Amino acid sequence: MLRSLWDRFPNPVNETSARVVAGGVVLMGLTFLATGSGWVLAVLAYGFAARVLAGPTFSPLGLLATKIVSPRLQVHHRFTPRAPKRFAQTVGLVFSAGAALAWLLGAPAAAYVLIVGLVMAASLEAAIGFCLGCMVFNRLMRWGAIPESVCEECADISGRLAAANR
Numbered sequence: 001m002l003r004s005l006w007d008r009f010p011n012p013v014n015e016t017s018a019r020v021v022a023g024g025v026v027l028m029g030l031t032f033l034a035t036g037s038g039w040v041l042a043v044l045a046y047g048f049a050a051r052v053l054a055g056p057t058f059s060p061l062g063l064l065a066t067k068i069v070s071p072r073l074q075v076h077h078r079f080t081p082r083a084p085k086r087f088a089q090t091v092g093l094v095f096s097a098g099a100a101l102a103w104l105l106g107a108p109a110a111a112y113v114l115i116v117g118l119v120m121a122a123s124l125e126a127a128i129g130f131c132l133g134c135m136v137f138n139r140l141m142r143w144g145a146i147p148e149s150v151c152e153e154c155a156d157i158s159g160r161l162a163a164a165n166r
Contacts, residue, residue, distance in 0.1 A: 009055035009086055010066075012079035015129060020065035021051070022125035025092065029119035032099075033112065041100035041111065044118075048093035052086060080134070083151035088125075088133025092118060 025044065032040040047059050056062025070077070095118040102110035124130040140146045141154060148155035 008057045009051075009082050011082040013082050013085040014066065014070055015078040015080055016073060016075060017056070017062075017065040017070040018080075018085060018131070019126050019129055020069045021056075021059075021061055022122040024061040024065070025122040026119055026126055029115050029122065032115055033119070036108070038100070038103045041096060041103055041115070044096040044115075045093065045100045048089055048096050051089045052093050055082075081151050081153045083154060084131065084134035084137040087137040088131050091133045091136070092122070095121075 025047075028040055028044050028047075031037070032044070047061050050057070050059040051062050056066045095114045099111040099114035099118070102108070102114065121132040124132055137146065137151075138154065141148065141151070
């Protein structure tokens with residue numbers, strides 16, 4: 001069952017949908033920063049966990065982005081391999097779950113710091129399409145910390161460059 005959920009993460013990932021999701025994360029993060037409502041952290045952490053596990057399948061924000069918002073946007077949709085996007089979602093899960101845990105353990109300053117970092121990274125993705133988690137994934141592949149077999153398309157981008165130049 002876990003394998004079938006794992007395979008639900010889309011491949012390739014629509015960059016437009018990823019940016020819409022990032023915009024939702026920014027809004028939720030800013031809501032927490034403005035109100036100090038701890039329940040927002042639970043919603044953020046759940047969303048990231050759902051997207052890491054199965055893409056948009058169990059994520060209300062992911063479903064909104066992929067099924068409603070992105071299809072209606074009249075833009076050129078770019079696509080990217082799933083591995084770096086799943087890595088980025090995992091980093092978001094670490095930050096949001098870490099913030100939720102810090103909040104529960106009575107360390108609100110740590111929760112705020114983690115959410116500020118999350119909002120900054122998500123803002124880059126939402127506003128200009130720069131995925132910080134994807135950049136870290138790429139660096140880790142170059143350094144050999146992530147094997148090329150995890151994402152062969154990421155290791156050899158010549159195919160994507162050729163397609164982009166057509």
